[in-house]
Amino acid sequence: MTRDKQPIAVTGLGLITPGGQGAKAAWEAVCAGRSLAARDQALEGLPMDFSCRLPLSEDDVDRCVGRKSWRMGRIAKLGVLAAREAVRDAGLDPARWQGARVATIIGCGMGGTEKWEEQHLRLERRGPDQASPLSIPMIIPNLVAGEVSIDLHARGVSLAPATACASGATAISLARVLLGAGLCDIAVAGGVEAAVSRLTTAGFWRMGALSERSHAVAEASRPFAADRDGFVMAEGAGVLILERAADAAARGAHPRALLAGCGSTSDAHHPTSPPEGAEGAEAALRTALDEAGLAPQDVDHVNAHGTSTLLNDATEATLIARVLPHRPSVTAAKGVLGHTLGAAGAIEAALTVLTIQHRRVPPIANLQAPAPEFDIDCVTKQPRPQDVRAAVSHSFGFGGHNVVLAFTAA
Known part of the structure; x- marks a missing residue:
C-alpha cells in the first residue's frame, strides 16, 4: 500500500451546534428529529427574523474558552472549543505531542461577519479612533486555524480553506492529503461559522435562499419536501482528529471510523x-x-x-x-x-x-x-x-x- 492510500482513522470528534455543546448533544438533537429554529432578537425587524443559534450565551462561551477569549471573534472561540473536545475525545495531550507534526486545517466560509457589522457602526457613529485594534484579527477567517494552533501548541501546517458551504469538508479532505503525504502525523480538521447577522441574513433572503415560513419557524427547514422553500441560518463548529490508522493503532487508539x-x-x-x-x-x-x-x-x-x-x-x-x-x-x-x-x-x-x-x-x-x-x-x-x-x-x-x-x- 502506497503512503497516500493508507487508511485514515477518525479518532476524535468535537462539535458545538444549536443542539448544544459536545458531540453527544448534537447526536441526541438530530436523533430527536425536531427543528431547533427560533425567533432571533438580533434579526428583529427583518423579513426573516429567525435562526438556529447555539443554546449558550456569549458569557458562557467566554467562560469555556478562558482568559484568551477577549482577543477572539466568535468564530475563533467556537473553533477552539470544538478542537479541544476533539483532542480530548482522541485521547491526545497537546502538552506531550510533537507539535511540529500536528496540522490545523479549519475551514470558514464567511469570517467574522458580526464584527464587520459592529465595527462598521462604531466607525460611522464614533469615528476611526473608536474602532477596535482587534477588528481585523476578529474578522479574518484564517484566525480560527491560527487560534486553534496557538491553543493546542500545534506548529505544523496550518490552513484555512474557504469553499463556502463546503469549507469544513474541504478541510477534512486536505487533512487526508497531508497525512497521506507524510506532512503531518495528526490533523485537527473541520469547519466553523458564526455568520447569523443582519447583513448576511438579508443577503441570503434577497437571493431567495431562505425559508419564508416566519409563521411557523420550527417547520421552516424541510429538506427534500415537496413544499420546501429555503434554509434557516445557523452557527456552529465541527472538528475531527485524523491520524494514519497504523499510527492510531500504535498508540492504542480505537478509531470511531475510517476516512x-x-x-x-x-x-x-x-x-x-x-x-x-x-x-x-x-x-x-x-x-x-x-x-x-x-x-x-x-x-x-x-x-x-x-x-x-x-x-x-x-x-x-x-x-x-x-x-x-x-x-x-x-x-x-x-x-x-x-x-x-x-x-x-x-x-x-x-x-x-x-x-x-x-x-x-x-x-x-x-x-x-x-x-x-x-x-x-x-x-x-x-x-x-x-x-x-x-x-x-x-x-x-x-x-x-x-x-x-x-x-x-x-
Whole structure:
C-alpha cells in the first residue's frame, strides 16, 4: 500500500451546534428529529427574523474558552472549543505531542461577519479612533486555524480553506492529503461559522435562499419536501482528529471510523447555482468511492447536503438516484440544526461517523415523505436502526465547490 492510500482513522470528534455543546448533544438533537429554529432578537425587524443559534450565551462561551477569549471573534472561540473536545475525545495531550507534526486545517466560509457589522457602526457613529485594534484579527477567517494552533501548541501546517458551504469538508479532505503525504502525523480538521447577522441574513433572503415560513419557524427547514422553500441560518463548529490508522493503532487508539476516500471538483458553471445534471457533484462522489475502493452498491447511507432549497435538493436527489440506484438511506441534518454554512461539511461528517458507530440513522426533520419526483429513501419521523458499513457525506458550496467524503466502519 502506497503512503497516500493508507487508511485514515477518525479518532476524535468535537462539535458545538444549536443542539448544544459536545458531540453527544448534537447526536441526541438530530436523533430527536425536531427543528431547533427560533425567533432571533438580533434579526428583529427583518423579513426573516429567525435562526438556529447555539443554546449558550456569549458569557458562557467566554467562560469555556478562558482568559484568551477577549482577543477572539466568535468564530475563533467556537473553533477552539470544538478542537479541544476533539483532542480530548482522541485521547491526545497537546502538552506531550510533537507539535511540529500536528496540522490545523479549519475551514470558514464567511469570517467574522458580526464584527464587520459592529465595527462598521462604531466607525460611522464614533469615528476611526473608536474602532477596535482587534477588528481585523476578529474578522479574518484564517484566525480560527491560527487560534486553534496557538491553543493546542500545534506548529505544523496550518490552513484555512474557504469553499463556502463546503469549507469544513474541504478541510477534512486536505487533512487526508497531508497525512497521506507524510506532512503531518495528526490533523485537527473541520469547519466553523458564526455568520447569523443582519447583513448576511438579508443577503441570503434577497437571493431567495431562505425559508419564508416566519409563521411557523420550527417547520421552516424541510429538506427534500415537496413544499420546501429555503434554509434557516445557523452557527456552529465541527472538528475531527485524523491520524494514519497504523499510527492510531500504535498508540492504542480505537478509531470511531475510517476516512476512506475524498472527492473534490468544481462545477465551473455559475456563482450560486449547480448545473441541472450535477455532473461536478457526480464526479466528486465517484472519485470518493474510487479512492475508498468502494462500488456504488457498497454505500449503505448518504448524509446529504440537503439545504431545503428548491434547486439544491432537486439536483442532489437526482444525483443520489442516478449514482446510487439501490436506494441507500438518506438523512439531512439541516432540518434540525439549520444551515451552518462553512461549518456544515464538518458537522455532517462527524454525524456520519456517529451514524456508523451507533448503527442508527437520524431522521430528517419536518419531512413526512420526499417529494414524489425524488426516488430516494429518506429517513423520516424517527431514527432507523441500520448496520452502516460505508457512508458518504455530501457538501456543495457557492462557486461550484463539490466535496464528498467516504467513511467506512473501523
